[in-house]
Amino acid sequence: MKYRTRDFERPLVTVDLAIFTVRDDSLAVLLVQRPDTADEPFPRAWALPGGFIDIECDSDLLACARRKLKEKTGVVTPYLEQLGGWGSRKRDPRGWSITQVYFALMPSVDVELRAGANAAAARWARIDSGADGVGEKLAFDHAGLLAAAVARLRGKVEYTSLPAYLLPEEFTLSELQRAYEIILGRPLEKSAFRTRVEDANLVEKLPRQRRTTNRPAQLYRLRERSEPFFFPRTFSPREAS
Amino acid sequence: MKYRTRDFERPLVTVDLAIFTVRDDSLAVLLVQRPDTADEPFPRAWALPGGFIDIECDSDLLACARRKLKEKTGVVTPYLEQLGGWGSRKRDPRGWSITQVYFALMPSVDVELRAGANAAAARWARIDSGADGVGEKLAFDHAGLLAAAVARLRGKVEYTSLPAYLLPEEFTLSELQRAYEIILGRPLEKSAFRTRVEDANLVEKLPRQRRTTNRPAQLYRLRERSEPFFFPRTFSPREAS
DNA sequence: TAAATAGTGTCTCTAAGACATTATTTG
DNA sequence: CAAATAATGTCTTAGAGACACTATTTA
Numbered sequence: 001m002k003y004r005t006r007d008f009e010r011p012l013v014t015v016d017l018a019i020f021t022v023r024d025d026s027l028a029v030l031l032v033q034r035p036d037t038a039d040e041p042f043p044r045a046w047a048l049p050g051g052f053i054d055i056e057c058d059s060d061l062l063a064c065a066r067r068k069l070k071e072k073t074g075v076v077t078p079y080l081e082q083l084g085g086w087g088s089r090k091r092d093p094r095g096w097s098i099t100q101v102y103f104a105l106m107p108s109v110d111v112e113l114r115a116g117a118n119a120a121a122a123r124w125a126r127i128d129s130g131a132d133g134v135g136e137k138l139a140f141d142h143a144g145l146l147a148a149a150v151a152r153l154r155g156k157v158e159y160t161s162l163p164a165y166l167l168p169e170e171f172t173l174s175e176l177q178r179a180y181e182i183i184l185g186r187p188l189e190k191s192a193f194r195t196r197v198e199d200a201n202l203v204e205k206l207p208r209q210r211r212t213t214n215r216p217a218q219l220y221r222l223r224e225r226s227e228p229f230f231f232p233r234t235f236s237p238r239e240a241s
Numbered sequence: 242m243k244y245r246t247r248d249f250e251r252p253l254v255t256v257d258l259a260i261f262t263v264r265d266d267s268l269a270v271l272l273v274q275r276p277d278t279a280d281e282p283f284p285r286a287w288a289l290p291g292g293f294i295d296i297e298c299d300s301d302l303l304a305c306a307r308r309k310l311k312e313k314t315g316v317v318t319p320y321l322e323q324l325g326g327w328g329s330r331k332r333d334p335r336g337w338s339i340t341q342v343y344f345a346l347m348p349s350v351d352v353e354l355r356a357g358a359n360a361a362a363a364r365w366a367r368i369d370s371g372a373d374g375v376g377e378k379l380a381f382d383h384a385g386l387l388a389a390a391v392a393r394l395r396g397k398v399e400y401t402s403l404p405a406y407l408l409p410e411e412f413t414l415s416e417l418q419r420a421y422e423i424i425l426g427r428p429l430e431k432s433a434f435r436t437r438v439e440d441a442n443l444v445e446k447l448p449r450q451r452r453t454t455n456r457p458a459q460l461y462r463l464r465e466r467s468e469p470f471f472f473p474r475t476f477s478p479r480e481a482s
Numbered sequence: 483t484a485a486a487t488a489g490t491g492t493c494t495c496t497a498a499g500a501c502a503t504t505a506t507t508t509g
Numbered sequence: 510c511a512a513a514t515a516a517t518g519t520c521t522t523a524g525a526g527a528c529a530c531t532a533t534t535t536a
Contacts, residue, residue: 003282003335008293010251013328013339052249053328055337060329085326085341085521087254088293088301096296098254098339100326172514192498199497214507214513233474233497415488432490433525440524454532455486474524 010178011087012097015064016050018083019073021124022166022179023108028124029146029155030072034139040094042139045140048097048146049122065102072122079105079165079228083149091141102148105165129185157183161202161229164222172210172217173197180235189233200229252328253338256305257291257383259390260314260325262365263407263420264349268394269365270387271313275380282334283380290363291340293325308344313363320346320406320469324390332382332450344390346406369428371376399422401472402443405463413451414438429476441470 017081019030031046058064060079061082069077108124123172125134132147147218163179164171177193197203204223209216260271272287281456290313299305302323310318321343349365366375373388397403404420407410418434438444445464450457 009296011254011294011296013252053252053337055250055252055330059331061326061339082325084323085302087305087341089296090300096294098302099342100328100339172515189499189501190515191500194516195497211507212514213508215508215515217515229351229432235498353491413488430526430528431488432528435489436524452534453487454535456535457489476525 011055011093012095014050014097015053015061015068016048016099016101016145017065017072017104018048018066018101018146019069019077019104019106020149020153021108022163022182023124024126025178025182026185027127027129027150028108029127029134031125031134031138031157032072033121035152045139046125046134046136047139048063048101048142061100062102065100069102069104069141073106075106077104078104078166079162083145083152086141086145088123093159094112099145101145101149104152105162107166107168147201154183154185155176158234159231161200161222161231164202165228167223169219170206170208170219171202172219174217176203176220184235193235196231202229250337253333253336254294255291255338255340256294256302256309257289257340257342257344257386258306258309258313259387260290260310260318261390261394261407262346262347262349263423264365264368264418265406266423268368268370268391268424269349270368270375270390272364272366272375272379273313275363282384287334287366287375287377288380288398289342289383302341304345306341310369312343314347316347318345318347318406320403324386324393327382327386340386342386345391346403348407348409361440362450371422395424395426397469399475400472402441402463402472405443408461409462410468411447411449412462413460414444415458417461418442425476434476437472441472443470 017030021028021030032050034040034042034047035044036203040163050068053061053064058067062080064079064133065082066076069075069080083101083103085098085100089096091097091099125136127134127150132150133143134146138146153162158178163183165175166179167175173194176197177188177190180193181187202223203220206219206221208219208220211240262269262271271290273290275281275283275286275288277284284445289426294302294305299308306321306323307317310316310321324342324344328337328341329336330453332338332340368378368391369373373391374384375387378384379387382427394403398421404424405417407420408416414435417438418429418431421434422428443464444461447460447462449460463476
């Protein structure tokens with residue numbers, strides 16, 4: 001090696017994922033169960049999926065996040081962004097550690113939870129509207145990481161098209177509106193919602209309708225664009241005067 | 242130690258800072274010069290200030306960022322937020338490395354650049370409006386980190402009160418508007434700007450005026466609030482129709 | 483009084499909020 | 510037809526954009 005690396009002791013580095021979907025009319029996050037062995041911290045506790053960076057096989061942080069995502073869900077999510085880094089002396093009993101948290105959105109149908117191989121038991125945990133996490137303790141500081149991810153999601157939903165990534169490829173405008181309402185925890189005006197979505201040129205009509213027990217609804221899909229759309233205004237409810 | 246840590250090799254971890262101010266009617270970022278020794282990469286190149294985490298003395302990432310900030314500028318900045326983490330096998334010739342980048346805003350007057358002790362030569366580098374960085378090569382991938390920081394700053398300035406942190410404690414509304422214009426690279430409407438700022442209850446009048454060669458301007462300061470204000474709409478210019 | 487910048491007023495326009503109304507299906 | 514949800518229309522309102530106009534200082 002050409003350069004000397006300094007004598008600083010290196011922290012542990014992991015990547016964790018907050019993977020969200022909408023199921024059963026509620027926001028949900030994917031949790032995995034930690035192994036039940038005495039030499040691992042928090043045995044049997046539920047945690048966000050993640051783990052150590054493997055500097056042999058991961059060429060960068062995003063690649064590591066994608067690998068973990070693939071291991072847990074078996075799919076490529078339509079949306080993956082970095083949330084941030086948490087590092088401290090206290091957060092892991094094994095020593096000074098840093099975790100890079102990524103934040104993924106996916107349709108509920110795409111998930112195939114696999115318990116086996118190096119993946120432990122996994123489940124979707126419900127996040128009630130108004131709550132900032134699941135109603136249980138999580139391993140490490142994962143409750144805090146999850147709260148930050150939920151806050152980011154709720155914040156961005158006010159002015160972006162993110163909820164579209166929580167739905168299956170084909171959806172109706174009512175379903176999209178419902179996804180917004182579930183995350184925001186408040187009803188939106190149908191008329192304003194629809195003009196906003198249509199003016200943004202976000203979605204395109206499909207030559208199909210969803211038929212249920214009443215008037216059929218037009219099906220749409222996202223226009224081919226990888227980037228989410230940013231609306232110029234938030235969905236703020238009129239203040240009482 | 243109670244737990245076994247796994248056999249993964251640990252990456253190098255650093256914290257870097259993008260410290261912005263407004264000076265000479267322009268946005269500027271603080272750069273430091275790397276040491277001129279053969280066992281350090283990028284000798285004499287300019288870089289964002291930063292360095293290795295010291296897990297002996299830094300209790301968490303933010304503390305580490307604050308320590309580096311203090312070392313470089315000698316002040317506590319009024320605004321410091323995490324920008325994100327960059328990690329890859331290639332970004333540092335010494336091996337797989339991660340940097341956590343923080344993003345600070347400060348008034349120009351507060352800075353006292355110190356070359357000496359463990360701080361190398363330092364200077365403010367101008368960022369022209371429209372450009373995504375300084376017009377020169379930087380060490381490591383710092384040009385990319387800086388471009389991301391500038392993009393985040395420009396994006397947030399559209400809908401937040403961040404530019405107020407770039408000004409000295411007392412300022413006029415014209416100076417605040419000018420800070421917005423410098424970062425956004427376009428003029429704003431004076432009337433709309435003033436009503437927006439006043440309606441947000443962001444600033445408070447001081448019993449003083451700034452006297453120059455013409456009509457004196459009312460001086461204001463930020464109301465005591467640590468959090469930046471988020472406006473419900475962006476400053477988007479009317480589209481040509 | 484001229485120059486310069488501070489600060490206000492007026493009119494328009496866009497898009498959201500509130501809420502009513504019409505449309506289209508099944509049972 | 511009733512029930513249910515889809516989809517559209519109308520009116521109001523908040524706040525930005527454009528731009529003119531007034532105000533207050535120094536030279």
